[in-house]
Amino acid sequence: MPVLSLKALAERLGGSPEGDPEKLIEGIAPIEKAGEGETSFIANSKYLKYVQASRAGAIIIDKKTLLEGKNLIRVADPYFAFFQCLQLFYPQTPLYEPGIHPSASLDPSVKLGKSVAIRQSVVIEKNTRIGDGVIIAPQVFIGADCEIGEGTLIHARVCIRERTMIGKRVIIQSGAVIGGDGFGYVQKEGVWCKIPQVGNVVIEDDVEIGANTTIDRAVLGSTIIGRGTKLDNLVMVAHNVTIGEHSAVAAQAGFSGSTKVGHHALVGGQAGFAGHLQIGNHAVIIAQSGVTKDLPDDSIVSGFFARPHRDELRIAAYLKELPELIPRIRKEIKTLNRTNPISHPSL
Amino acid sequence: MPVLSLKALAERLGGSPEGDPEKLIEGIAPIEKAGEGETSFIANSKYLKYVQASRAGAIIIDKKTLLEGKNLIRVADPYFAFFQCLQLFYPQTPLYEPGIHPSASLDPSVKLGKSVAIRQSVVIEKNTRIGDGVIIAPQVFIGADCEIGEGTLIHARVCIRERTMIGKRVIIQSGAVIGGDGFGYVQKEGVWCKIPQVGNVVIEDDVEIGANTTIDRAVLGSTIIGRGTKLDNLVMVAHNVTIGEHSAVAAQAGFSGSTKVGHHALVGGQAGFAGHLQIGNHAVIIAQSGVTKDLPDDSIVSGFFARPHRDELRIAAYLKELPELIPRIRKEIKTLNRTNPISHPSL
């Protein structure tokens, strides 16, 4: 790990130092745990309460928050500076060196790029093409006729079924299953008949896929995860779904068949989508929402059935008051009724 | 792939052709993508908007929808015809040829039927019996004392724990875990004591189980998935659950311990069930429902706590109006109060 002065670190982060410019920093840690030689950061005001007691050698903070008596680095975006510090103090090295482990089982027709690492018990089936610099951790399964783009990293125990196309610099976390059969049946006389799922999955460049997430292949055509999109763990993507570029999907969210999500969408954890929907670009789906209708660009929705989050909050506010409000309304009407001999109290 | 005239294809599908009966069709594709030589289909009216611009050589459609100037095949159930076309144009071949890969590790006591395919790194433990024509993809684990029925297909990286009984023609998608310990503890002086889970899982004939789905074994007796039932991905089936025959369960749904579901039930995605419930035959559980009570046959429920869907929709309609309605009621009462000198405005 490198050691930098406060001044030098501030420069690297594009920020301005406050306090002792020569203070030496050799790492980064959470505010509650950072020691003398470490910088910390405040990216969420919830953690300001830890600042006074913190032993951190420096604190990365935004340009507005009042804070004195500490070595600071003032930056426009403390969370981005945190990211920069992690890159700086924890330089990443490849998980495995190039080479094919003897216990890996590759069909003779598999085409390998340069500097590929393939680890123990990996199975790769016929006609699959592996790009330059790809790393495949132990126990991964890759079916026939797949393509894995340059620089992609596949963690231990991932399963990629036949005909899946994976782009460049993709990262797939352990346990993910890509290209399993879509869930398609048609009922005939009370019995489900399985519809052959003859399509595939396309994962574009720079996508990341979380642990134990499942992405089913299309019945026809492709299920598509757009460039730069990130899926968290235990997400379900059904057949023929398309998720646009640069979107992010939190854990345990689920997309039913043929739904299309725009680019730069944000999907909260445990949210669910009905099938055959069109979800706009930059849409924000709050956690646990149940989306049953198309959504225009820039929508922010929550609840079940999902509606504009602003409306949902207003409804939630009234809901909260209901146990107090309804009896009061009833009472008021009774009072009015009592003073009005013609009407009769019916509530 | 076969090539058929419109007339011949219509005959195969039990439908009637409209347009050029000699038009040659050699495949099937979605309406937006189908080319000259392909048929498409309209099974959901949402896709009618693509019909006019479609280059499809033919369109499979129901008997009522008005549509002119296109080659059509009119059928009673376009989705079923779609299924028939997939079978016709994509004849399925076995995923693997029979044979035992040398890297598979079978206990000497394992009994194998005829024409079994067992692929790389598969582990099968003692006394397990594998039926004729079973296909076991790479990296599958099957514990001791299991039984796998004829013609069953187990995809890569499935895990089947000891004593699991699996019927005929079952399909298990990658990453599923069948027969893991049920989640059973009893608390003693603030500490959880693990209750031995000594039962098993029984999967009846013609069941399909989705990727990364988990089915726990019973504490005593069996957790049972009934004949012909289909479970999607990431479904949770707790110990001692029974799901009846020919039901379908969408992704990420979860069943708590000892709940019993009838036959021909439909369970939506992310729905959850409390334990020890009785859910009737042909019940329909809308996505994201939280079911906390027994349900009679033919129930249709939604919401949390799940109630009849009709009621839930009515409640949702009133909920939506609440932010407008409550202030209006308040105002009205104020007006009445103002015109009524005896009562006092309390809202």
Added chain:
Amino acid sequence: MPVLSLKALAERLGGSPEGDPEKLIEGIAPIEKAGEGETSFIANSKYLKYVQASRAGAIIIDKKTLLEGKNLIRVADPYFAFFQCLQLFYPQTPLYEPGIHPSASLDPSVKLGKSVAIRQSVVIEKNTRIGDGVIIAPQVFIGADCEIGEGTLIHARVCIRERTMIGKRVIIQSGAVIGGDGFGYVQKEGVWCKIPQVGNVVIEDDVEIGANTTIDRAVLGSTIIGRGTKLDNLVMVAHNVTIGEHSAVAAQAGFSGSTKVGHHALVGGQAGFAGHLQIGNHAVIIAQSGVTKDLPDDSIVSGFFARPHRDELRIAAYLKELPELIPRIRKEIKTLNRTNPISHPSL
């Protein structure tokens, strides 16, 4: 299996026998299925309806329920007695004998304790330390620099990524992924930049982790599962979460990043937590809750947004009445308006 008289079994369970004290019992079974030589138990009053028709040789039941004409064992806690019976009638033996299977691939730097069992195709990477009596089932992956404490049992196909610390007597069900990268990105000009996840996961003693559950490693520091805590299947624990000691988390629940849960908490299935929350000790989170705020000790919450369960039930009661109530209120106001010539009917 042992055979005991009713009297002897009652003594073992700390209960009192009723009926024939010499009745021989040689097993335990559910009330609907128990035969002559088996005891059953009633731990949930839902099952009382099966008592009269039951052929069970004895029934374990609480001290209050009226029941005659049956051999009984009266105990303070029938569920705990059930647990005792399972231990008694199904003595557990280790899943595998000690020994290293030749197909396992251990880095030469791996340090093994005494009496370790390591099965087929297991991969263990450099510097990992395995304690005495650890059992590692087939196809498990354990990354570099991990520690696995004494007596821990790791079921088939578990994945443990680098630097994970696992305590003593931990049980990990199949398919779990421990130590995958946390879901952390920072957006820069519309593109997600991956934040290196340089922390780890710490699993304390006596924890159990369910099938296909995922526990992500911390961005910095540790994601922690406290001593004695039990996680069910398909649970998601994000980076930097801490779950306190002796808590229990039902299937498909999810915890967002940096949330801290106290000890002896109970979390229902499919419940979700926003990030950076503090959840108190002994908190009870009802199934499917969406928790968005800190919760004090001993909270019982439900709903979305989660609120005290008592309030949620009251709101639910009013909600249910809404479709009847609102029209009645409207009608009442109309009647009052009609009898009051000054105001005007506006609803």
